[in-house]
Structures are given as C-alpha cells and as structure tokens.
Amino acid sequence: MTNLLSQLPPDPILERRRAIQSRAAQTIGRRTLVSKAFLSVLVGAFLLSLLPLGSVIFALLVKGIAAISWPFLHTLPHQPSLIDQNAIGGIGNAIEGTVIIDGLAALVAVPVAVLVGLYLAESSSRVANFLRVITEIMTGLPSILLGVFAYAYVVLPMKRFSGLAGIVALAVLMVPVIAKASELAFRGVPQSLKEAGLALGARNSRVARGVIIPAALPGVITGVLLSLARAMGETAPILLVIGASGTWTWNPMHQMSSLPLLTYNYSGSQYPSQRAAAWGVALALVVMVMVLSLGSRLVAARMRREKR
Amino acid sequence: MNKLTLPAKRSDVAERIHRSATSDRPYTLLLRGTALFFGAVIILFVWSVVHTAWPAVTTFGYHLITGSAWVSGSGPYGALPLLTDTVLTTAIALVIAVPVGLAAALTLLFLIPRRLRSFAASLIELLAAVPSVVYGLWGLWYLTPWLSKTVQPFLARLTGGSWPFNGAQEGFSVLLAGLVLSIMILPTIVAISRDVIGVVPRELIEGGLSLGATQSQVLLKVVLPAARTGIFGAIALGAGRALGETIAVAMVIGSNPQLPHSLFSTGATLASTIATQFGEATGTTGSALAALALMLMVITASVNFGARVLTKRATAPL
Structure with a gap:
C-alpha cells in the first residue's frame, strides 16, 4: 500500500499546499509580531486622535473658568480703553x-x-x-x-x-x-x-x-x-x-x-x-x-x- | 355569468371610506407646497450668489480664476492664490486626517473591548460638536506657539531648511491651517469610514483569518480593499468640509492673499477671504467676494456630490 502510493507521481496540488503550509508555519512568528506591531500603531493613532479633544477641553475649562464669573454672564459688555484695560463687562x-x-x-x-x-x-x-x-x-x-x-x-x-x-x-x-x-x-x-x-x-x-x-x-x-x-x-x-x-x-x-x-x-x-x-x-x-x-x-x- | 356592477348609490359609510381614502388633497398639497417652497429657497440661494457675483464675473472674466494677485478694495481680483491655499490646506488636512481617521475607525470596530466602543465613538463625535470658532481660538493660543517654537524649527532642521519647509517660522501658516482642519474633519472621516467598513461581510474577514492570515494582513488586504469605495466617499466628504471651513482657518492662516512659497507661508483661502473682507467690501470688491463664494459653492457641491455617489454605492446592498 505505502509502496503503491510512493510510486505515484507527486500530486502538484498537494505539493503546492504542503509548500504553502510549511512557509506559513515558518513565518507565523514573524507575521504575528508584525501584526501585533501594526495593531498597536492603529490603537496609538486612535489615542493620538483623542489628544486634541483633551487639549481643547482642558483649555476651555482652565482658561474659560478663569474668565467666567456671575456678573460676566449677565451684564453688558464694556469697551475697554487704554486707561481702564480690564473693564470688559459681560456677555x-x-x-x-x-x-x-x-x-x-x-x-x-x-x-x-x-x-x-x-x-x-x-x-x-x-x-x-x-x-x-x-x-x-x-x-x-x-x-x-x-x-x-x-x-x-x-x-x-x-x-x-x-x-x-x-x-x-x-x-x-x-x-x-x-x-x-x-x-x-x-x-x-x-x-x-x-x-x-x-x-x-x-x-x-x-x-x-x-x-x-x-x-x-x-x-x-x-x-x-x-x-x-x-x-x-x-x-x-x-x-x-x-x-x-x-x-x-x-x-x-x-x-x-x-x-x-x-x-x-x-x-x-x-x-x-x-x-x-x-x-x-x-x-x-x-x-x-x-x-x-x-x-x-x-x-x-x-x-x-x-x-x- | 352575472355581470358585476357597482350599486347605483353608495351607502353613507362606503361613501365616507371612499372619500377618506382618495380625497386627501389638503395634506398632499401641504407636503408638496412645503417641498416646493424649500426648493424655491434653494434656487433663490444659488441665485443670490450668482447674481451678486455677476458684475465681477462679466468684468474680469477668467482673470478672476487665473489672476495671481488679490488686492481687496482696489483690485486686481485674482483668486489663484486663494484657490491654491484652499487646495493646499485641504491636502495637508487629508494627509494627516486620513491615516489617523482610518486607524481610529479600525480601532473602534475591531480592536477595543466591546463595552468601550460606543463610549470611544462618542468621544470622537464630541470632536465634531465643538464649534469651529473654538478650534480657531485653540489654534491661536496653543498651536501657534507650539508650531513656531517646536514643529517648524524641527521640520526645518530635519530637511535642512529646504523647500517646502523654509521661510519665517511664525506659527500662522498654511501648515497650521491644514493641521487645524485635519482635527476638524477627523470625526467626519472616522464616522463615515466606520459605517462603510462595518458593512464588509463577516465571511470575508473570517475567510482571511481561516487561511492563516494575521489580523493586520486581514485588515490591510481584505477589509480596507473591500471598503475602498466607501472610504473614498468618506475622504471626499472630509475634503468637502475642509474646503469650506471658514472661521477656524481665518483665525490661524494669517490672512495673506498671496501665492504661498512654502508650507510656512501665511495665506488665505476662498472661505477665509470672504469672512475677513466681506465686512468692509463695497461695490466691485463685494461682487468679487461673491465670485469667490460662487467658486466655493461649485467646488464643494461637486465634491459632496461625488462623495454621495461613492458612499451610496458602498453601503448599498449588493
């Protein structure tokens, strides 16, 4: 039986499949590594895209709250002059x-x-x-x-x-x-x-x-x-x-x-x-x-x- | 066989049913009338821009587009620098926002825990809810000094100060405008490409994985190509946004309607020029500014139409 099989000419499809499988097995370590690295780059880019949002919100809270007071919210604006630069009134x-x-x-x-x-x-x-x-x-x-x-x-x-x-x-x-x-x-x-x-x-x-x-x-x-x-x-x-x-x-x-x-x-x-x-x-x-x-x-x- | 005939006189109930089913004229008229009214407003809108621009168009002809100098008030009125800057800032925005946006879309769909997905997506949507004037303010206070002190010297050193990273490093520049735009169009690109990548059939992804491809190979060679058309649509929509964005650009680009000689040059886009000069404009200048509005309308309408065709095709059932 085994003799008989080994006497057959090699099946090109089987040969090709075997070659692919062995190549895939050989490279799986490297490919997984590349994949992991690539996926981390994706997640990194996603986190990067949240950075501006964080910065805008931070700026709004810090500088905005510093500028806002109760009178600021309900009074009329005032045109500041060179003498009285801080009299800006409200909004x-x-x-x-x-x-x-x-x-x-x-x-x-x-x-x-x-x-x-x-x-x-x-x-x-x-x-x-x-x-x-x-x-x-x-x-x-x-x-x-x-x-x-x-x-x-x-x-x-x-x-x-x-x-x-x-x-x-x-x-x-x-x-x-x-x-x-x-x-x-x-x-x-x-x-x-x-x-x-x-x-x-x-x-x-x-x-x-x-x-x-x-x-x-x-x-x-x-x-x-x-x-x-x-x-x-x-x-x-x-x-x-x-x-x-x-x-x-x-x-x-x-x-x-x-x-x-x-x-x-x-x-x-x-x-x-x-x-x-x-x-x-x-x-x-x-x-x-x-x-x-x-x-x-x-x-x-x-x-x-x-x-x- | 008996011939089927309608009774000569309908009963009251039948009459009422018949009338209620057929004579719904007021309702139909109301809907059609409103739609017609809205259509008329749109026509009026287009006409207002064309009509206001007409004197400038007939006076200057094609020089409006090809002229390379724009001087408000006295002329000449050549929009070439503005067109250049509009395209340039949009291109910079796309170069930054497309890779980042696609990465964010893939992350949202495949890479973060299911529980966090809708929360993370709403963070990105929050970026879209921030008014553009706030981005302008933020760009003015935070990005301008960062760019002039860190980014521009770094880029200049990296390239030895060669084109396109030469010139004054004062923050305000087409580069900064492009950067701000990239942040502003990011939510659009993420949202649309997430939608179109989401409809890539599961079988394709599983097929790829079952053949022994790694996750990154599946994403790059199966998912992105399958969603190609829709992604182009998302990019086109983002480009449409960037081309027409006005206030944030006007605040950071330096308002200088001259042909840029590098990415560090100050500039002015079509929209930012309308915004900054319309207030003082009279007569010919006003008309020339309306001509800019007309160009902007034609460009953005075509880009949006293209985007619509692409995204429709991508999300349509096969």
Whole structure:
C-alpha cells in the first residue's frame, strides 16, 4: 500500500499546499509580531486622535473658568480703553442674542423641515428624488455661503445688519439637516403600522399625524437638537450679517450680539483682557452646544425606552 | 355569468371610506407646497450668489480664476492664490486626517473591548460638536506657539531648511491651517469610514483569518480593499468640509492673499477671504467676494456630490 502510493507521481496540488503550509508555519512568528506591531500603531493613532479633544477641553475649562464669573454672564459688555484695560463687562446680551437668533431660526426651520422630510419619505417621484439629492448636497455646503445669501436678500433690502438676517441664514442652514434626519426617522416607521392606520379608514394626513410622526418623534427631535447645536456654533454666516450690539436687543430687526461672533471678535482684540475673555465666551458657547447635543441623545434614548 | 356592477348609490359609510381614502388633497398639497417652497429657497440661494457675483464675473472674466494677485478694495481680483491655499490646506488636512481617521475607525470596530466602543465613538463625535470658532481660538493660543517654537524649527532642521519647509517660522501658516482642519474633519472621516467598513461581510474577514492570515494582513488586504469605495466617499466628504471651513482657518492662516512659497507661508483661502473682507467690501470688491463664494459653492457641491455617489454605492446592498 505505502509502496503503491510512493510510486505515484507527486500530486502538484498537494505539493503546492504542503509548500504553502510549511512557509506559513515558518513565518507565523514573524507575521504575528508584525501584526501585533501594526495593531498597536492603529490603537496609538486612535489615542493620538483623542489628544486634541483633551487639549481643547482642558483649555476651555482652565482658561474659560478663569474668565467666567456671575456678573460676566449677565451684564453688558464694556469697551475697554487704554486707561481702564480690564473693564470688559459681560456677555449677557450675547447669550440673549444667541438664544433669540437660534430659537427663532429653529422655530422657522422645524415645521418646514419636518414637512419636507415627510414629503421625501412618502414620495419617490422624480421631483422628490431630485430634492433629496439637493438637500443632501446642501448639508455639506460651507455655511458662509448662507451668509452671502442672507446679506443679498435681507441686509441689502433693509439697508442694515440685523438679527433677522442671521435668523434667515441659520434657518436655511438647519432645514436640510433636520429634513434629512426626519426623513430617515419617518422611513424607519414600520410599513405595517401605516397600513394598520389606513386599514382603520384613516386618511394619509391622519396616519401622518397619529402614527408616523409620533413613532418617529425621537429621531426627529434628535435631528432638531443636533442641527440647533450645529447652528449655534456657526460663526461664518452670522459674521457677515448680524452686525454688533452692545446693549440688550430684543428686536431682531436691529443689530444683535452673539456668542460665536463675540468669541471671534475678542480673539483678535488688541486688549489682553478681551483676548483672555474670549475663552470665557467660548466656554459659555460650548456649554450651550453640549447641553443641546447631549440632550438630543438623552431624549432619543428616553423615548426609545418608553416605547418598549 | 352575472355581470358585476357597482350599486347605483353608495351607502353613507362606503361613501365616507371612499372619500377618506382618495380625497386627501389638503395634506398632499401641504407636503408638496412645503417641498416646493424649500426648493424655491434653494434656487433663490444659488441665485443670490450668482447674481451678486455677476458684475465681477462679466468684468474680469477668467482673470478672476487665473489672476495671481488679490488686492481687496482696489483690485486686481485674482483668486489663484486663494484657490491654491484652499487646495493646499485641504491636502495637508487629508494627509494627516486620513491615516489617523482610518486607524481610529479600525480601532473602534475591531480592536477595543466591546463595552468601550460606543463610549470611544462618542468621544470622537464630541470632536465634531465643538464649534469651529473654538478650534480657531485653540489654534491661536496653543498651536501657534507650539508650531513656531517646536514643529517648524524641527521640520526645518530635519530637511535642512529646504523647500517646502523654509521661510519665517511664525506659527500662522498654511501648515497650521491644514493641521487645524485635519482635527476638524477627523470625526467626519472616522464616522463615515466606520459605517462603510462595518458593512464588509463577516465571511470575508473570517475567510482571511481561516487561511492563516494575521489580523493586520486581514485588515490591510481584505477589509480596507473591500471598503475602498466607501472610504473614498468618506475622504471626499472630509475634503468637502475642509474646503469650506471658514472661521477656524481665518483665525490661524494669517490672512495673506498671496501665492504661498512654502508650507510656512501665511495665506488665505476662498472661505477665509470672504469672512475677513466681506465686512468692509463695497461695490466691485463685494461682487468679487461673491465670485469667490460662487467658486466655493461649485467646488464643494461637486465634491459632496461625488462623495454621495461613492458612499451610496458602498453601503448599498449588493
């Protein structure tokens, strides 16, 4: 038997397999070592990518808290002079301006965006597909372009800078983001739920109101809060259109102040006191943004749990 | 056979059901109307930029793109330095952020304990939530001195001060702008490439391992090639972000609209120039700045469209 086998010509496939196996066995030590080293490089790069985050947070906390005090948060800014360089006042009206501009922008953007999202989720016509592509491209466009838009259609006709122009720019910035998020949320609602609604004799509008929107609410709210957080941090469009204000301005027809813009202006100030205060403004801004983005997660998680 | 006919008069219930199923006009009109309104706003938006840019476009023609000097207020208005710096800073950002981002995505997916994954991912997402003006401020206070005292002397010594690491070492530079951009686009690259790498079929990975390939071989020769298209999409999305990023770049690049002669040169991008000069701009300068906005719109829209095509193709079921 063994004799017989050894007399056969060698099988080329078996030979090749044997060669590969022995080569693999010979190199396994080296290959494992190379693999381990490579994987550590990957993890190292990942840790490296967290370094800037740590540095930014550290800087914000150390320099921001040093600049922030209770009066700083609720008083009006004061223009320092060469004699009295440290009298910089507070950021009360910038917080107020930020809340008004972003709040009103959201108020305008949310209904439009949710309806657009519903339209995109319900319709697959050619028009809807085209709008979907455009919406997605809009979410990636630089925000400063919306500043140019608001300048051309709000600032120029009104012949003055205004909070309104900022509201318009931010609303147009928010709509595509919310529309896309809510389209995804609406599409996630099970078809069976919609059909159950329709089978009960409800109209499409009733199904949308009573079934689709409630079921998709966590997703929609997450989208709204995230886009609001993003809009709140936007400086570029605001920079072109809202002007500046040193007092409490409740009327968006006038120039207003806002946290991101104030951070930008203070960062390039000639007074060291204002440059240091830029960190305080930035910390206030980041806290507001983070509250919104963490809030969006909590809301989503909470509503998901309640539904179960 | 009896012919099936509808009853001449429907009962009330049937009538109501019929009406509720078919005549939902207000709802349909509301949805279509809103979508139409939004579409009109987008058209208006594009038109506002084109319209404002038009005087400059007709006056200067192609010199707007090829002219190598940009002087705000008096002219000439040539965007070549700005285009160069825009592309250059984006390229620097990609050179740094793509390898780091891919490594982070692979780490998040395969290399850290399952319990830590969502926490680690949310740390990276936190990077995206920081407003760009804060990155600008951070770059201004922390990176500028670090670059001028440590990085730039080091690079200059390493290369003997030869191009592209020559020139003044004052921190503000296209290099710094690229560095800040790389941090800002990292979350985008990590998030998208994590999504597209996540859909690489398990069988491929297991097949590779069962053939005796080591983990690194599987990652490099199976996972990354399989997710290639989507990764290009992620890179394109990151590039789109970097090309249009405004405030952080304006704060660290030095606002100098001249052709860069090295990576240490100060510069100005399309977006940063609009941001820093729009305030004082009148007449022709305003129009020329709008022309920059138009270029920026065309470039970023095309890049984003390309990214969309790539990521769609990568995550689509086979």
